[in-house]
Amino acid sequence: MKKFSLLFFFFIYFFAAVVNSQDSCGSSLNIQLPFAFNATALRCISAWGSQGFILRYQQVSNDVWNFILSAPNKNAYIAIGFSPNGRMVGSHAIVGWVADGTGNANRYYLGGTSSSSVTVASDNSGNFVISQLSLIPNSNQLYMTFQLTGQPTTQLIYAVGPTGALPRSPNYRLAEHTDFARGNLRSGQTETETTASGDILLKAHGLTTMLGWAILLPLGIMAARYMKIWDPLWFNTHVTMQLAGFSLGIGGIVIGFILEDQTDAEVDIHKVIGIVILVLGCLQATAILIRPAKSSKVRKYWNWYHFSAGRSVVILGIANVFYGIHLAHAGLAWNAGFGASLAVLVCVSLVLELRMWFRS
Secondary structure, X not given: OHHHHHHHHHHHHHHHHHHHHOOOOOOOOOOOOOOOOOHHHOEEEEEEHHHOEEEXXXXXXXXXXXXXXEEEOOOOOEEEXXXXXXXXXXXXXXXXXEEXXXXXXXXXXXXXXXXXXXXEOOOXXXXXXXXXXXXXXXXXXXXXXXEEEEOOOOEEEEEEOOOOOOOOOOOOOOOOOOEEEEEEOOOOOEEEOOOOOHHHXXXXXXXXXXXXXXXXXXXXXXXXXXXXXOOOHHHHHHHHHHHHHHHHHHHHHXXXXXXXXXXXXXXXXXXXXXXXXHXXXXXXXXXXXHOOXXXXXXXXXXXXXXXXXXXXXXXXXXXXXXHHHHHOOOOHHHHHHHHHHHHHHHHHHHHHHHHHHXXX
């Protein structure tokens, strides 16, 4: 019984020690900060409960802000980013880690989704200046402090790196994060990766528009041009491809409108081109209902319209997909994948075109 009591009290003591060693908004700051601030004026929010992120900040003047981000030391980097649209790409991130017992911190620009597009940025890049940047290890906690001059974005992102994969000189490249969350500076609310739908919607928008307007529609055109010897198979294939591409294209545009509403992204030109594609696609879909008979005198004019409008949709669709990849900072992988798909279509078309030319 005595042994059981000793074990019980030891467990309670150990648990209390662990809890007390973790930072919280109710605990006091027992660290030496590199700049002066009024500790009583700090606002504190539990920025990311599952990872133990605590964010303290204060607005010192109209354009000067002090920030302190604390998190458990898990032998991994911690990061906070200021995002113009709620996404990681295009954000400026402050990243801190401990290597060989020494605290390190850098500012990064997230130019894309690949590791090579995440680069160390100067302290005065972007719309604000970062100063007094440091990372202070204290027991099992990390405290990253910095002063921001300018106006921080209200949309924040948080990230944790993989254990043991710390940035190293000379380029201080970041390994891909293992988890991330989104937050709001004003409300303090946090949205984790599992509930964040922005990136999923963005990928769905890209894939559906790419497959619809730029892959399936060209395949339908190829069926109409190179399969005429198999009648009516060519016509059925042509109609099936066009309807499938048109349906996916409409779905992608709807997702695009939802995405724009959620992120408040400025994509006016991209949206206008998409609407033009949609209108031309609708005209193409309804044109089949008024197709004149082959013996009609106006059939040649209908053919000319159908030919011109269809190819206009494909050309605008391909251009808008590339432009959308650029706007999303999707990186080299998306450009290369889409470009390779188009190259295959072009090569197959050239072979079939030469084959048809030699036959004639």
